[in-house]
Amino acid sequence: MSADTGTALPPPAGFAFGRELLLALTRVGRRPRLFGWREVLEQFDQTGPRALPIVVLACALVGLMLGYMGGAQLARIGGQLYVADVVTVGMVRELAGLMTGVILAGRVSSTYAAHLASMTANEEVDALRVMGIDPVGHLVLPRLLGLLMAFPLLMGFGAVAGVAAGWAPAVLSYGATTAEYLQHCRDSLTWTHLWIGSFKGLLYAVVLGLAGCRAGLLAGRSAEAVGRAATRAVVSALVLIVAVACLTTIFFTLLGY
Amino acid sequence: MTRPSTPVLLVQDLSVHNAQGLLLEGVDFQADAGEVVAVVGASGSGKSSLLRHLAGLQVPAQGSVQVFGHDLYRSDAATLQQLRQRMGIMFQGGALWTSLSVNENIELPLRLLAGMGAPERAARARATLALVGLDDAGHKLPAELSGGMRKRAALARALALEPALLLLDEPGSGLDPVSAAKLDDLILQLCRQQGTTIVKVTHDMASVLHVADRMVFLDRQLGRVAAVGHPRELLDHGPPAVRAFLNPHQPSRPS
Numbered sequence: 001m002s003a004d005t006g007t008a009l010p011p012p013a014g015f016a017f018g019r020e021l022l023l024a025l026t027r028v029g030r031r032p033r034l035f036g037w038r039e040v041l042e043q044f045d046q047t048g049p050r051a052l053p054i055v056v057l058a059c060a061l062v063g064l065m066l067g068y069m070g071g072a073q074l075a076r077i078g079g080q081l082y083v084a085d086v087v088t089v090g091m092v093r094e095l096a097g098l099m100t101g102v103i104l105a106g107r108v109s110s111t112y113a114a115h116l117a118s119m120t121a122n123e124e125v126d127a128l129r130v131m132g133i134d135p136v137g138h139l140v141l142p143r144l145l146g147l148l149m150a151f152p153l154l155m156g157f158g159a160v161a162g163v164a165a166g167w168a169p170a171v172l173s174y175g176a177t178t179a180e181y182l183q184h185c186r187d188s189l190t191w192t193h194l195w196i197g198s199f200k201g202l203l204y205a206v207v208l209g210l211a212g213c214r215a216g217l218l219a220g221r222s223a224e225a226v227g228r229a230a231t232r233a234v235v236s237a238l239v240l241i242v243a244v245a246c247l248t249t250i251f252f253t254l255l256g257y
Numbered sequence: 258m259t260r261p262s263t264p265v266l267l268v269q270d271l272s273v274h275n276a277q278g279l280l281l282e283g284v285d286f287q288a289d290a291g292e293v294v295a296v297v298g299a300s301g302s303g304k305s306s307l308l309r310h311l312a313g314l315q316v317p318a319q320g321s322v323q324v325f326g327h328d329l330y331r332s333d334a335a336t337l338q339q340l341r342q343r344m345g346i347m348f349q350g351g352a353l354w355t356s357l358s359v360n361e362n363i364e365l366p367l368r369l370l371a372g373m374g375a376p377e378r379a380a381r382a383r384a385t386l387a388l389v390g391l392d393d394a395g396h397k398l399p400a401e402l403s404g405g406m407r408k409r410a411a412l413a414r415a416l417a418l419e420p421a422l423l424l425l426d427e428p429g430s431g432l433d434p435v436s437a438a439k440l441d442d443l444i445l446q447l448c449r450q451q452g453t454t455i456v457k458v459t460h461d462m463a464s465v466l467h468v469a470d471r472m473v474f475l476d477r478q479l480g481r482v483a484a485v486g487h488p489r490e491l492l493d494h495g496p497p498a499v500r501a502f503l504n505p506h507q508p509s510r511p512s
């Protein structure tokens with residue numbers, strides 16, 4: 001077929017994309033047997049275990065940095081024991097989710113975008129549409145659900161790795177004992193930090209998934225479009241994650257959490 | 258053959274665009290039940306773009322496409338869904354879902370659209386693959402198939418839901434002459450036995466003359482339909498430009 005794209009029946013964009021997604025969720029609720037649960041597990045498998053080492057490594061390095069930077073400042077007022085608090089709250093509430101999001105923006109959003117753009121270029125998405133199979137429900141929803149399952153787990157492992165890495169500066173450089181470090185970690189970790197961190201993580205997962213899938217489905221029908229879609233997905237996912245992180249931090253702080 | 262009053266496909270005053278601009282305007286033709294309509298024209302004349310309009314994939318700038326009496330671009334979502342389930346399409350490149358095996362490609366619409374159980378789906382997939390001569394390829398991924406096999410697998414997928422209207426984009430291209438002839442026989446069999454209406458885009462004039470009841474000739478220079486009629490009649494008595502295209506080795510005779 002010719003590579004015409006100009007007047008093609010537009011895939012849902014913007015709010016229409018969100019509406020399509022809600023409609024797809026409704027359909028799954030009505031007829032769960034017909035949904036591709038196997039694809040959800042496949043997506044979870046591709047997203048979760050394979051990203052774990054890099055997420056753990058990145059979060060550990062951030063925890064280490066946070067420990068040294070926080071320790072240096074706190075030591076000036078004699079509060080170096082509070083390194084554990086800074087690392088624990090920082091990782092659980094903000095940075096584990098953010099780092100997981102940044103890494104998955106590169107790994108997952110780009111993969112989703114490239115795969116779906118390639119399907120668009122090969123008319124595989126058109127084949128779904130012509131048959132009356134909703135591409136959003138069939139292609140986007142399993143990816144999004146798989147990511148929503150994997151993200152909190154990755155973030156949890158990342159937070160543990162970051163807090164564990166914060167032990168090194170606290171104990172080796174700022175004179176805390178291991179028992180003191182652990183005690184401060186336990187004392188500073190509240191349910192509020194946990195649920196705020198988890199909530200943010202889920203938002204990041206939605207942003208990442210939608211940025212990748214949307215870029216893929218909106219790609220043109222050419223090989224170049226695949227590369228452009230992957231780039232667009234990563235850039236928009238990164239920008240959106242940072243924006244969401246910033247807005248939620250301001251929001252929860254203003255609410256007094 | 259008795260024809261129902263409502264054509265299966267009715268195209269009226271259709272304008273066809275692609276990214277470069279207007280390709281065709283004022284396209285009018287119809288396809289009745291059990292008919293094979295061949296859309297013929299030079300490369301770049303808008304055949305495949307026209308087929309995308311007929312499949313509901315590309316919004317026309319003007320005109321209408323009616324399928325089973327319903328306007329494809331002005332129907333509500335429920336009607337559109339029903340229409341689509343009565344249509345099948347085979348894209349030029351096959352457009353098989355590459356991450357699924359051939360069997361899964363065929364079974365997916367059966368599961369999602371027809372709600373068939375696993376044994377019924379498997380039986381239908383086997384039968385459809387046998388119909389296109391791919392009995393032993395069901396477990397293979399599309400990447401493991403040759404170009405011709407991919408086309409036949411795509412045809413099997415399009416046929417699995419037993420569509421009343423089948424759209425084929427260059428079905429014979431890339432096939433060896435024997436396979437192409439078998440495909441033509443299969444098309445005739447579907448039309449005669451199941452009353453399937455087929456619209457096929459093609460360059461293969463031998464195939465057109467063999468299977469088509471009606472030919473729509475697109476003129477690239479005019480950007481319009483230059484002639485509609487039975488292929489043999491157009492070959493013998495059509496406009497000179499059409500006869501020259503259909504039989505390029507013969508000098509054009511006055512009509």
